[in-house]
Amino acid sequence: MVDTSVNLCGITLQNPVIPASGTFGFGLEMAEFYDLNVLGAIAIKGTTVAPRLGNPSPRIAECTQGLLNSIGLQNPGAEQVVKEEIPNLRMHFRQPIIGNICGFSVDDYRECCRIVAPNVDLVELNISCPNVHNGGMAFGTTERGAAEVVTAVRDVCDRPLFVKLSPNVTDIVSIAKTCENAGADGLTLINTLLGMRIDIRRRVPVLAQKMGGFSGPAVFPVALRMVYQVHKVCSLPIIGCGGVQSAEDVIEMMMAGATAVQVGSENLRNPYACPDIIKHLPERMKQLKINNLNQIIGIIE
Amino acid sequence: MELIVTRNQRLAEQIFVMELSGDVGTLPPGSFVELAIPGFYLRRPFSVSRSENGSVTIIYKIVGKGTEAMSHFPVGCSVDVLCGLGNGFDVTKARKKALLIGGGVGTAPLYQLSILLKEQKIETVACLGFNTLSEIFLQKELEENCKEVRITTLDGTYGEKGFVTTQLTDIEYDYFYACGPLPMLKAVCELLPTQGQLSLEARMGCGYGVCMGCTIPTQLGPKRVCKEGPVFEKEELIW
Numbered sequence: 001m002v003d004t005s006v007n008l009c010g011i012t013l014q015n016p017v018i019p020a021s022g023t024f025g026f027g028l029e030m031a032e033f034y035d036l037n038v039l040g041a042i043a044i045k046g047t048t049v050a051p052r053l054g055n056p057s058p059r060i061a062e063c064t065q066g067l068l069n070s071i072g073l074q075n076p077g078a079e080q081v082v083k084e085e086i087p088n089l090r091m092h093f094r095q096p097i098i099g100n101i102c103g104f105s106v107d108d109y110r111e112c113c114r115i116v117a118p119n120v121d122l123v124e125l126n127i128s129c130p131n132v133h134n135g136g137m138a139f140g141t142t143e144r145g146a147a148e149v150v151t152a153v154r155d156v157c158d159r160p161l162f163v164k165l166s167p168n169v170t171d172i173v174s175i176a177k178t179c180e181n182a183g184a185d186g187l188t189l190i191n192t193l194l195g196m197r198i199d200i201r202r203r204v205p206v207l208a209q210k211m212g213g214f215s216g217p218a219v220f221p222v223a224l225r226m227v228y229q230v231h232k233v234c235s236l237p238i239i240g241c242g243g244v245q246s247a248e249d250v251i252e253m254m255m256a257g258a259t260a261v262q263v264g265s266e267n268l269r270n271p272y273a274c275p276d277i278i279k280h281l282p283e284r285m286k287q288l289k290i291n292n293l294n295q296i297i298g299i300i301e
Numbered sequence: 302m303e304l305i306v307t308r309n310q311r312l313a314e315q316i317f318v319m320e321l322s323g324d325v326g327t328l329p330p331g332s333f334v335e336l337a338i339p340g341f342y343l344r345r346p347f348s349v350s351r352s353e354n355g356s357v358t359i360i361y362k363i364v365g366k367g368t369e370a371m372s373h374f375p376v377g378c379s380v381d382v383l384c385g386l387g388n389g390f391d392v393t394k395a396r397k398k399a400l401l402i403g404g405g406v407g408t409a410p411l412y413q414l415s416i417l418l419k420e421q422k423i424e425t426v427a428c429l430g431f432n433t434l435s436e437i438f439l440q441k442e443l444e445e446n447c448k449e450v451r452i453t454t455l456d457g458t459y460g461e462k463g464f465v466t467t468q469l470t471d472i473e474y475d476y477f478y479a480c481g482p483l484p485m486l487k488a489v490c491e492l493l494p495t496q497g498q499l500s501l502e503a504r505m506g507c508g509y510g511v512c513m514g515c516t517i518p519t520q521l522g523p524k525r526v527c528k529e530g531p532v533f534e535k536e537e538l539i540w
Contacts, residue, residue, distance in 0.1 A: 022512070029510040029528065045513075053516065053523050055481035060506040062343045069506065073511045075522065216342055268507040269343055271383070 002285040004278075006040070006259050008237055009160035009185045011096050011121055012258055013040035016250060016293060017278050020072065020102035020122065020241050020264035021164075026085035031092045033271040038278050043098040043262060044085065046126050049112045051077035054283040055131060061197045061206035066216020066243070066265060067196050070209040072131045073102055078115040083273035084297040085202050086119050096121035100164070102129055106152045109139075114156040123159045124239075125149060125184075128166030128191035130213045140191075142165040143178040150182035162239060176230040188239040188262065189230060190223045216265040217243045224256050227247060231257025231298045245273065251288065257298035304357070306374050306384045312360060316406060317372050318350070320358045323381060328352035329389030330413035331480070331500050331532045334359060335508045337381035341367045346382065346454035346508050346527070348410035348480070348500065350439075357384065360409035360438065381441055386508050387531045388479040390478055390498055392417045400474035400497075401427040401447070402489055404465055404481020410500060415446035424448050425483050426472050430465030430485065466492050487540045500532045 003016040021043040024030055036042065054074030061068040075081065081099075089097060099120035103109035109125065117123050127140035127149050139145035140163075150163060163179045165172060167190040176187055192213025198208040205211075223242025231238055240258030244250060245266040253261045266273035290296055304321035312318045321334075328334070328349045334357060335344035345367050351358035374380065384451040392414065392444060399418050401411045408429050418425050430436050432455045443450045451468050452460035461468055464489045465481070477497035479489050486499045497533050503526035506514030510528030519537045524530060 023507075025511040027512070033509075053518055057515070057517070058504040060504055060512070062341065062345075064342070066342055067506065069514065071511065074516055167494050190537065265342075268512050269337070271507075271509055271511075 002132050002282045002290065004281055004285070006053050006121065008239070008260055011160065013096065014280050015040045015281060016254065016258075016260040017274050017281070018043055018098065018239065018260055018262045019267055019274055020262035021098070021126070023264045023267040026081070027089040027093060028243070030267075030271060034275050036093045037095060037247055038275050039095055040260060041096040041098055041122070042089070042093060043100055043124055044081070045075050046073050046100040046102045046129065047075050047078050047081045047112060047116055048073055048102050049078050049108055049115070051075065051080065051169055056208040058206060058208055059212070061212065063195070063197065063214065063216065063218070065218035066214055068197060068207060068212035068214050069192070069266070070131045070207045070212035073129060078112050082115055082119045098122045098124050098162070100124045100126050101153070102126040102132070104132070106148050109149050110156055113153045117157045117159050120159060122162060123143045123157050124162045124164050125153060126164050126191070128164050130166070130168065130192060130194045130211070131209065137166050137168065140175065141169050143175055146175050147178050147182045148241070150179050150184050154183040160185040162186040162188050164191055166191050167226060168194050168255045172226050173229050173233055176234045176236075179234050180234055184236060186237040186239065187230060187234070188241055189226050190242050193219055193222065215242065220249060224253060227253060227258050228256040228300060247277050247284040250277060250281060251296065252291070253285060254293060255298070255300050259297055302382060302384065303379045303480050304374050306378050306380060307356065309372070309374050309376060313438040314433070314437060315363045316360060316438050317363070318358060319371070319374070320356055321380060322356045325352065325355065325357045325384045328357055328385055328539050330392065330417055331390035331410045332385055332387045333508070333531060335383040335386060336369050336371065338370050340370065343506065344508055345371070346386070346505050348531070350409040350412045352413055357409060360406065362406040380459055383508065388529065390414050390500070390532050392421060392466070394496070394498065395423045395476040397424065398474040399423050399425045400469070400472055400477040401425060402465060402469065402477060402479035402481065403427065403429045403445060404485040405431060405436065407481030407485075407500070407502070410480050411433050411478065412439055412442055415443055419446040426451070426474065428468055428472070429453070429457075430481070431459075432456065464488065469493065490535050490538065490540065497535045499525050499535060499538065503531070
């Protein structure tokens with residue numbers, strides 16, 4: 001028997017496969033497809049203090065090997081998430097839940113974390129959403145912004161605090177180190193890449209917001225590279241995220257330095273993406289002579 | 302699930318019908334299926350036009366490269382399909398007389414609906430709007446189930462010239478069901494005083510409620526076209 005379990009800041013996951021925030025709702029819809037308890041954990045939909053309808057439509061654009069989204073953090077607000085969504089998910093799901101926190105000011109992040117953190121097992125601080133103005137990614141693209149948010153949230157967060165970083169930066173390593181110094185317990189790498197498509201017949205951008213976040217298999221090498229670079233210089237555990245669609249991708253991401261892996265876009269085209277990966281993972285481990293996944297984390301020099 | 306293409310042929314200008322066989326159960330009228338198309342990242346949603354035990358029929362319009370590729374699927378090939386998505390029309394809403402309104406390819410789901418209404422002995426009139434004569438489809442099939450089928454074309458090449466809304470006013474009915482482009486649905490809502498259900502089209506990411514790509518504001522708060530819809534009550538919609 002191979003061992004697929006991994007440990008994130010003292011929390012044991014039965015396997016490293018986690019549906020990424022924004023690609024899994026609050027989990028209940030997916031419970032109609034399969035038993036969620038096969039998952040390592042679930043990262044729930046990005047949550048803000050106040051309810052949000054999100055951006056105007058269209059807010060999805062297909063691309064080669066991926067898609068753009070400009071949802072804009074649609075969510076029912078932190079109080080509702082804590083009162084309804086998380087308890088409903090807990091009725092179907094006994095594994096760890098990762099809350100994804102977003103805001104438009106440092107105070108927003110702090111307030112949202114104060115409400116959500118006690119109700120989840122890990123917190124993921126989303127300072128990398130490219131689809132909202134005056135917030136989200138604005139904090140994640142400078143060392144100063146990242147440090148401010150992490151510092152502000154740290155003392156209201158009694159759960160392991162992961163920071164989800166943006167790839168839309170010149171040097172992700174320096175931002176990662178800033179987060180580490182500000183007291184983060186881990187990092188999620190990466191959020192979506194800012195992208196754009198144009199409808200050449202109508203001569204307008206496909207997305208109503210013009211630009212959106214690019215994700216899908218096409219971004220896998222970028223995500224992998226960033227996980228690798230950050231793991232080299234940062235001692236925090238990393239959740240690798242970006243274009244993962246197979247058990248092989250999970251293993252590759254872990255070899256680059258990830259302790260766990262999030263699956264995002266693939267959930268949107270194959271509702272069974274995560275259980276499929278989880279089913280194939282032990283087979284691939286056996287073939288590759290990996291007895292325990294912890295043996296391969298960051299083995300690439 | 303994997304379904305087998307048993308029919309894939311042209312019905313009208315840019316309009317194709319595809320029959321897929323497999324263990325699909327009975328799918329509600331107005332619900333939709335999603336097909337995976339090799340070489341394209343996201344699935345494509347299509348409303349169910351006809352559902353029998355062991356097969357589902359969709360009618361699709363070629364609007365881009367994905368649907369173009371679908372039109373070349375050979376009979377006998379296997380397709381990855383998600384079935385039973387969305388809510389569907391509620392056939393119990395019509396009491397005695399129903400009005401069906403279809404615009405272009407939006408006529409597709411009205412076929413299954415017309416069959417079920419006929420089974421319930423509901424007298425039905427269908428009003429269909431197309432751009433032009435060469436794009437008309439399902440006329441004969443609907444005539445089998447409806448008391449009357451009225452057709453308008455924008456260019457006047459068949460039936461009355463104009464929008465489908467030009468011929469709705471003198472029909473006796475107690476409930477309407479509509480599917481078509483958003484401007485048509487808006488015009489229908491503004492014109493008709495009665496209650497009704499409308500099936501919306503939307504650009505979807507997933508099709509099963511997890512990406513929030515197709516959310517619309519409604520009188521009852523944000524709703525996902527793919528999950529709480531695609532069929533909405535007239536009073537819910539905000540135009």
